[in-house]
Amino acid sequence: MRACAIRDYRRQYANPIRFARGDVVALGARDTEWPAFAWITTTDGNAGWAPVDWLQPQDDGLAVALRDYSAQELDVRAGDIVELHHDLGDWWWCTHADGREGWLPARDLYLINDTTSEETSE
Known part of the structure; x- marks a missing residue:
């Protein structure tokens, strides 16, 4: 199509976030304009929006990536x-x-x- x-x-964003399946990221607030996304911070300190459905939240404010992603x-x-x-x-x-x-x-x-x-x- x-x-x-x-x-x-x-x-x-000049430096878009990226993560691979299995990576652990810090999970922040959900976006109000684009509710399918949440603010995350990767282990290298880069932050940006990522799809909530592609993350498995943990009890400690972290999440595990369920698949590869590039913003x-x-x-x-x-x-x-x-x-x-x-x-x-x-x-x-x-x-x-x-x-x-x-x-x-x-x-x-x-x-x-x-x-x-x-x-x-x-």
Whole structure:
């Protein structure tokens, strides 16, 4: 499935968090705008938003990662076409035509119906 960016989007964090399955992270507050995400801090001290469903909370304020994750966002310009891979909490993991990958908010994308060449709003 593909989508067209309806506005420019610039990544919000210069050093996005990453963790691997089994890593332990410090679990913070849930996001009010994007409730599928919580603020976490990795063992290297980097902090950012991560999907709550991909973490197993422990009793001590820590959580164990249930799968690999990267918070890498994708810079796009309005009109750019991206390939959509999977969605999570109103965000899509995308690949740009130039090969770059990252997350984009669904609200900034216009879905393209490849079977009829029509576009649909997400």
